[in-house]
Structures are given as structure tokens and as C-alpha cells.
Amino acid sequence: xxxxxxxxxxxxxxxxxxxxxxxxxxxxxxxxxxxxxxxxxxxxxxxxxxxxxxxxxxxxxxxxxxxxxxxxxxxxxxxxxxxxxxxxxxxxxxxxxxxxxxxxxxxxxxxxxxxxxxxxxxxxxxxxxxxxxxxxxxxxxxxxxxxxxxxxxxxxxxxxxxxxxxxxxxxxxxxxxxxxxxxxxxxxxxxxxxxxxxxxxxxxxxxxxxxxxxxxxxxxxxxxxxxxxxxxxxxxxxxxxxxxxxxxxxxxxxxxxxxxxxxxxxxxxxxxxxxxxxxxxxxxxxxxxxxxxxxxxxxxxxxxxxxxxxxxxxxxxxxxxxxxxxxxxxxxxxxxxxxxxxxxxxxxxxxxxxxxxxxxxxxxxxxxxxxxxxxxxxxxxxxxxxxxxxxxxxxxxxxxxxxxxxxxxxxxxxxxxxxxxxxxxxxxxxxxxxxxxxxxxxxxxxxxxxxxxxxxxxxxxxxxxxxxxxxxxxxxxxxxxxxxxxxxxxxxxxxxxxxxxxxxxxxxxxxxxxxxxxxxxxxxxxxxxxxxxxxxxxxxxxxxxxxxxxxxxxxxxxxxxxxxxxxxxxxxxxxxxxxxxxxxxxxxxxxxxxxxxxxxxxxxxxxxxxxxxxxxxxxxxxxxxxxxxxxxxxx
Numbered sequence: 087x088x089x090x091x092x093x094x095x096x097x098x099x100x101x102x103x104x105x106x107x108x109x110x111x112x113x114x115x116x117x118x119x120x121x122x123x124x125x126x127x128x129x130x131x132x133x134x135x136x137x138x139x140x141x142x143x144x145x146x147x148x149x150x151x152x153x154x155x156x157x158x159x160x161x162x163x164x165x166x167x168x169x170x171x172x173x174x175x176x177x178x179x180x181x182x183x184x185x186x187x188x189x190x191x192x193x194x195x196x197x198x199x200x201x202x203x204x205x206x207x208x209x210x211x212x213x214x215x216x217x218x219x220x221x222x223x224x225x226x227x228x229x230x231x232x233x234x235x236x237x238x239x240x241x242x243x244x245x246x247x248x249x250x251x252x253x254x255x256x257x258x259x260x261x262x263x264x265x266x267x268x269x270x271x272x273x274x275x276x277x278x279x280x281x282x283x284x285x286x287x288x289x290x291x292x293x294x295x296x297x298x299x300x301x302x303x304x305x306x307x308x309x310x311x312x313x314x315x316x317x318x319x320x321x322x323x324x325x326x327x328x329x330x331x332x333x334x335x336x337x338x339x340x341x342x343x344x345x346x347x348x349x350x351x352x353x354x355x356x357x358x359x360x361x362x363x364x365x366x367x368x369x370x371x372x373x374x375x376x377x378x379x380x381x382x383x384x385x386x387x388x389x390x391x392x393x394x395x396x397x398x399x400x401x402x403x404x405x406x407x408x409x410x411x412x413x414x415x416x417x418x419x420x421x422x423x424x425x426x427x428x429x430x431x432x433x434x435x436x437x438x439x440x441x442x443x444x445x446x447x448x449x450x451x452x453x454x455x456x457x458x459x460x461x462x463x464x465x466x467x468x469x470x471x472x473x474x475x476x477x478x479x480x481x482x483x484x485x486x487x488x489x490x491x492x493x494x495x496x497x498x499x500x501x502x503x504x505x506x507x508x509x510x511x512x513x514x515x516x517x518x519x520x521x522x523x524x525x526x527x528x529x530x531x532x533x534x535x536x537x538x539x540x541x542x543x544x545x546x547x548x549x550x551x552x553x554x555x556x557x558x559x560x561x562x563x564x565x566x567x568x569x570x571x572x573x574x575x576x577x578x579x580x581x582x583x584x585x586x587x588x589x590x591x592x593x594x595x596x597x598x599x600x601x602x603x604x605x606x607x608x609x610x611x612x613x614x615x616x617x618x619x620x621x622x623x624x625x626x627x628x629x630x631x632x633x634x635x636x637x638x639x640x641x642x643x644x645x646x647x648x649x650x651x652x653x654x655x656x657x658x659x660x661x662x663x664x665x666x667x668x669x670x671x672x673x674x675x676x677x678x679x680x681x682x683x684x685x686x687x688x689x690x691x692x693x694x695x696x697x698x699x700x701x702x703x704x705x706x707x708x709x710x711x712x713x714x715x716x717x718x719x720x721x
Contacts, residue, residue: 088112096134101399103144106131110147124151136167137396139357142175153186158194161186169342172349174357180343187336192328195335208330209323356381365403378405382414394418395431409447412439416453432457440470448478452487464495480513482520489528498533509546519553522546526559530566539563547582554592557582561599570607576600583624590628597621 092109099105110127117123128148135141145168152160165183173179186195193201359377362370378401385397398415405411412435419432436454444450451474458467471488478484485508492500505525512518522542529539543560547553557578564575579600583593601621604614 099403100134101138101396101403103135103138103141106135106144107147114151121155132167135396137171137393138400139172139353140174140363141171142173142179145171145173145179149182158186158190159197162195166339166342169339170346172346172353176343176346176350180340183339184336187332192331192335195332200335201331204331204334205327208327208334212327212330353381353384356384360404362404363400365406367407370405370408375405375408378411379414382411386418391422406443409439409444409450412444412450413453429461446477448474448481448484452483455487455491459491459494464491467491480511482508482517485521486524489524493528493532501528502533515550515553518546519550519556522556523559526563530563536563536567551582551585552588557596572604572607572609575603575607576613579603590624590631593624594621594628597624 089112092105092112095102095105096109110124110131113127114124128151131144132148135144145164149161149164149168152164162183165179165186168179169183195201196204356377359374359381361374382394382397382401385394388394398411398418401411402415415435416432416439419428419435422428423432436450436457440447440450440454451470455467455470455474458464458470468488468491471484471491475481475484475488485504489501489504489508492498492504502525505521505528509518509521509525512521526539526543529535529542540560540563543556543563547556547560550556560578561575564571564578579596582588583596597617597620601614601617604617608614
């Protein structure tokens with residue numbers, strides 16, 4: 087049971103260092119003799135939150151446990167990872183590592199390969215230093231010999247000059263004395279000298295002949311001697327050599343520590359700006375939100391994906407109620423969506439954001455649904471939209487998404503059912519008018535049921551007779567028939583102009599359209615002339631109403647009616663103020679008359695007031711709806 091509770095907590099808050107320490111204490115208590123299990127859980131903890139800036143306690147707990155078991159090589163391996171990780175207590179870690187290195191035998195500090203490498207390096211460095219020292223000594227000895235030689239040469243030259251002067255004195259004596267002595271010299275003395283020389287030469291010859299024999303005997307004696315024993319892997323020649331290897335181990339780690347110090351320095355300002363690293367329902371200060379945003383931008387610029395994701399998770403603990411940071415995480419993950427392991431992370435971010443922290447934020451749910459649909463998980467996408475529709479009803483944006491999702495997967499009957507449901511439950515006439523227009527287009531273009539689309543629009547006009555957009559859509563639908571029914575179109579226009587409470591400007595607009603239609607599609611001239619007379623009478627009434635409005639002070643009215651009246655007046659005043667009909671000068675857009683007769687050119691949309699009606703009805707009641715606003719980068 088305890089393990090299950092811990093697992094739930096660690097899944098919910100994987101960056102909680104204190105929770106991991108409590109969990110590891112639980113593991114050590116229940117698996118005291120299982121070293122592998124305990125180590126695997128420590129590794130799991132370090133993988134989850136070892137990069138957290140305040141994770142020093144977790145690292146130290148792991149090092150302490152390995153140190154208690156006298157596993158010094160694993161302690162050093164942990165320090166190797168810790169010294170390369172920017173954490174809050176970075177300054178003390180290197181000192182602690184040096185204590186471990188100085189208090190333990192050198193061969194226990196590192197792996198076998200690294201120890202042999204460093205031992206070879208230290209011995210090679212010592213050999214080179216010795217050679218350089220010997221060279222210096224030999225150089226100083228040669229200089230002393232040269233000085234002695236110079237003194238000896240000076241003494242010899244002075245002696246030779248003295249001998250030469252003596253010889254000059256003796257040369258004056260008669261040479262006869264010298265020849266006489268040579269004659270008187272006995273033969274026996276000459277023979278003895280020759281013998282002495284011959285004996286010395288014989289001894290030298292014997293000596294030379296004897297040396298090779300002795301060398302051969304020496305070689306014969308050396309052959310049977312055994313080879314030297316191989317040196318042990320953990321052997322060091324002297325304490326000095328061991329200290330040199332330790333110094334080299336420490337110097338290597340010192341380079342890593344310096345790089346980590348630089349990384350900590352670059353992040354220290356941002357870390358100091360985090361005043362509330364935990365979750366709270368109270369809103370964060372703007373300066374802290376700004377600090378988190380800048381910190382994330384900095385880390386993203388550094389490009390270390392693991393550190394970026396850890397920082398995002400830290401941020402989302404404190405800023406969980408701010409959907410901007412969830413969207414920032416999703417955009418970052420989406421930029422790396424080519425990597426297969428990123429897709430589950432994106433799904434997890436959406437799920438946590440939408441089901442835990444922001445269940446009432448439609449934009450996030452719409453993006454989640456679009457993401458699932460792009461991953462071919464259409465059922466999940468439909469489920470998300472259905473849940474959102476229950477949480478936030480009467481959102482036209484959600485309604486359109488649900489309908490179009492069903493259309494894309496071929497559920498046309500479901501689409502029609504949803505259209506009818508939203509048409510019935512619409513909270514105002516404007517939204518209902520927008521829905522019925524889309525429903526009619528769906529029936530006509532998708533289901534190819536023109537008559538049913540016509541019936542839907544006519545029935546709605548009975549409920550909302552002054553809805554200009556629906557009336558225009560009904561006319562457009564009639565003109566899209568293969569054979570245009572003149573009577574049907576004229577009847578629609580007459581019925582709309584006969585409505586009580588219709589604005590004079592709207593009547594002028596439809597009277598102009600009737601004249602234009604009969605001129606192009608009418609079967610009799612009489613009908614066209616009657617339509618022109620009717621237009622003149624309606625224009626006269628509209629001008630009279632306009633003069634009354636100008637003479638009388640403006641009355642307060644609703645924003646909707648005043649804006650609609652002003653827009654229609656501006657659009658139509660130019661066409662009938664001068665007495666002209668304003669329907670023969672320019673071309674009408676094909677969207678009004680559809681595909682019935684492309685060879686005809688109709689009046690410009692401004693003369694019919696298309697832009698006016700679009701302005702008035704296109705977005706009102708949608709709540710700022712944009713067809714693709716929630717899809718982000720998926721469509």
C-alpha cells in the first residue's frame with residue numbers, strides 16, 4: 087500500500103526532491119540486503135529530478151549510501167556526474183570530492199582503465215623529467231672537462247717551448263758523441279728489448295682472444311634466467327607516484343567543475359528571481375512570470391533538451407494556472423515532433439493541462455482534439471470535443487468543430503443531427519441564423535439534398551422573418567438550381583419586403599436586387615417595369631425617412647440596430663440619392679447568383695450592400711470565433 091501511494095505521488099510530482107528522499111528511505115528499509123534494487127531506485131530518482139537546481143540533497147543521499155558500503159569507485163562515478171551538473175550547492179561538491187580522493191587508495195578511486203592510463207602517463211612524465219635532468223648534469227660536467235683541458239694545454243705549450251730552447255743549446259755539441267754511444271751499445275740489450283716488446287704483444291693478443299670466449303659464456307649463462315613477473319594492475323612504485331596519480335585525477339575533475347561554475351553563474355540571476363517554486367492558488371507577481379519566461383527562453387537557446395524539459399516541469403509547478411506556459415511547452419514539443427518519443431510527451435502535456443488545471447479553457451481542448459486527430463486518433467478527438475461541449479455549452483466554436491470532425495470521418499447523419507441540435511439550443515437569433523445557413527450549405531453541397539436545404543431556410547425565416555442573411559442565402563440557393571425558377575425567387579423577395587418592421591434601407595436593397603434579377607432572368611417586360619416602379623416608390627419613402635431623421639434629434643437605440651442602419655445607409659445612399667437605380671454599372675459577385683449563369687455580370691457588392699450585411703452578421707454572436715483559431719499549427 088505504501089508503495090502504491092508513493093508511486094502515485096511520484097507520478098504527479100516527479101520533481102519533488104523531498105518526496106524522492108522519503109521514498110528511497112522506504113525502499114532501503116524494506117530492501118536492506120538488495121543492493122541492486124536500492125541502486126536502481128536511486129538511479130530512477132536521479133533520472134527524474136537529478137537536473138533540478140535544488141537537487142543537492144538527493145545526490146548527497148546517494149553518495150552517502152554508496153560510501154557506507156565502501157564502494158569508493160561508485161562514489162567517484164557519482165561525483166563525476168554531480169560535478170558536471172549545475173546545482174545550488176555546486177561550491178561544496180568539489181571540496182567533498184577532494185576529501186574522498188585524498189582519504190582513499192588511488193586504485194580504488196577510478197576504473198581500472200583510467201588508473202592504468204594515468205599510471206602510464208605519470209611514469210612517462212617522470213622518465214622525461216629524469217632525462218632532462220641527466221642532460222643538464224652531463225652538460226655541466228662537459229663544461230668542467232673543457233676547462234681542465236684548456237689548463238693542461240697551456241702547461242704543455244709552456245713546457246715544449248722550454249725543451250726547444252734546451253735543444254738549441256745541446257745542438258752545439260758534436261754529433262760524434264752520439265754515434266760513438268750507439269756503436270758501443272751491446273747486442274744483448276737490443277735482444278732483451280725486442281723480447282720485452284714481443285711478450286707484451288703476446289699478452290695483448292691472448293687478452294683479445296680471451297674476451298669473446300668470456301662474452302659467449304656470459305650469454306650462455308643469461309639464457310636460462312626466467313622473465314620478469316608482470317606488474318599488478320593496482321601497483322604503484324612509490325607514495326610519490328600515488329600522489330601524482332591522485333593529483334591528475336583531481337585536476338581532470340577540476341576542469342569539469344570550472345565549466346559547471348560558469349553554467350551556474352549564467353543561471354544564478356534567474357534562480358534568485360524564483361521566489362515561489364511551489365504551487366499556490368494565489369496569483370504570481372508579474373516580475374516572477376516574466377522571470378520564468380526569460381529563464382525558459384534562455385534554456386531553450388542553450389539547446390540542452392533534458393535541461394529544457396526539467397525547467398518546463400519546474401515552471402509548471404509554480405505556474406500551473408497560467409495556460410500561456412502550457413502552450414509554450416506544447417509549442418516547444420511540437421517543434422521537435424519528428425522524434426518518436428516526443429508524441430507521448432505532447433499528449434501527456436495536453437492531458438494534464440486540460441483534465442487537471444484548465445478543464446474550462448476551450449482553446450487548449452480544441453488544440454488537444456486537433457492534435458489527436460492529426461495522430462489518427464479520431465475517436466479520442468471526438469470524445470474531447472464532446473466533453474468540452476458539456477463543460478462549456480453554447481460555444482459555437484465547439485459546435486462547428488464537432489460537426490466538421492464528424493463530416494471528415496464520413497458520419498453525415500451524425501452531422502445533420504448535430505446541426506439540428508445546435509439550431510434548437512442556440513441562445514440567440516444571430517447564432518441560430520449562422521447555424522441554419524451552414525446547415526443549408528451542408529445539405530446542398532455535401533448531402534446533395536437541395537430541396538431539404540430550401541425547406542430548412544424557409545422554415546427558419548418563418549421564425550425570424552427579418553434575418554437578412556438567411557433571406558439572401560435562400561435567394562442564392564434558388565439561383566443555384568440548374569433551371570432558375572423566376573416565380574420562386576420573386577416570391578422570396580416579395581415576402582421579405584412585405585415583413586412588418588423592416589428597415590426602409592433593407593427594402594431598397596431587396597428592391598434593387600429584384601430589378602436586377604428580372605432584368606437578367608425575367609420572362610416578361612411587364613414584370614420588370616412593375617419592379618422598377620416599386621423600387622422608385624420604396625426609394626422615395628426611404629429618402630423621406632432619411633430627411634426626418636436628419637431634422638429630428640437622434641434617438642437612443644440599441645447598438646445593433648444603430649450600427650446596422652448606419653451601415654446600410656452608407657452603402658445604399660450613393661445608389662438612390664441621385665435618382666439612379668445603381669444596378670447597371672458594375673458586376674455582382676458570383677457567390678450571389680451561384681453557378682446558374684456565369685455569363686451574366688451583376689451589380690457590385692457595394693451597391694447591393696453585401697459588405698454591409700457581411701459586416702453586420704458575419705461575426706456577431708460568435709464570441710470572436712475564428713474558424714482555425716484553436717488548431718494552432720496543426721491545420
